[in-house]
């Protein structure tokens with residue numbers, strides 16, 4: 084039995100609860116995942132906590148019908164109104180699932196992660212901010228406490244881009260990274276290629292739950308830059324500050340540019356790359372920029388909110404992974420997948436994270 088405190092129950096947090104409810108029996112039978120949600124806290128939607136466990140179906144009913152937790156029924160022993168830090172201090176959780184939105188400062192999520200790890204709680208997060216601002220500190224804290232820090236959902240949602248590089252390709256060495264790493268802009272560019280306006284394409288991406296709370300994070304390339312910072316540290320073992328990413332967003336890709344690309348059979352993509360020369364040991368160049376790609380480029384064919392990443396490796400050459408890059412359920416799955424690792428290896432000394 085693993086006791087979970089969920090911090091942040093917007094679209095991604097609710098999708099995580101949906102998965103627990105819908106897939107719970109199968110996860111229990113096949114993977115031994117037996118989850119007791121003991122607290123949910125969200126600055127907008129409210130908070131409930133109960134040591135004996137909350138009813139996930141009732142949580143979802145309250146969240147989906149009233150957009151808040153005030154109507155969650157008290158079956159006895161219920162506490163209401165704990166903020167995130169109260170929750171971490173009082174809920175007696177084994178794992179904090181952190182699903183608050185990414186902010187440029189990385190807060191309050193970095194404080195949530197730091198606090199939970201210091202308390203010896205495992206952390207599973209889809210929030211990029213803590214990794215952009217405090218990767219080494221957090222992984223060291225996890226290792227010192229012998230707990231896990233799961234971050235799969237920070238890059239390409241539930242598509243296992245980080246696991247592929249760190250676990251599946253163990254023994255090989257990744258030298259460079261090139262990808263389409265933002266779902267919102269790829270969705271928008273795909274729609275605009277079909278004739279949609281920039282504004283309509285953005286509105287559709289927001290409605291589908293792909294965009295950041297402030298969509299400038301997507302269209303100006305910040306989100307892809309954050310992912311490069313995480314990939315640089317986690318996959319290449321290279322520290323990178325977000326200010327060192329050369330960054331151009333998609334706002335300059337207008338109708339004219341789309342028409343020109345179409346005439347030549349090309350596609351605009353927001354390409355994010357990490358390159359340190361052929362041997363992978365030179366100065367690291369990190370770049371996010373719109374590029375017009377010909378059909379021969381595998382990234383040209385990435386449709387809608389899909390993303391793709393190509394790792395150039397020593398032993399296998401180029402290895403490309405394509406899959407969903409954004410979305411509520413897709414990111415909720417990443418949280419669930421990281422939670423499975425907590426259960427499979429209780430007390431595992433963190434992901435080998437900062438050691439690389």
Ligand code: HSE
Pocket residue numbers: 237239240264265266267268293294295301306408409410
């Ligand atoms: N806004 C992000 C995107 C969400 O569109 O890719 C996933 O990180």
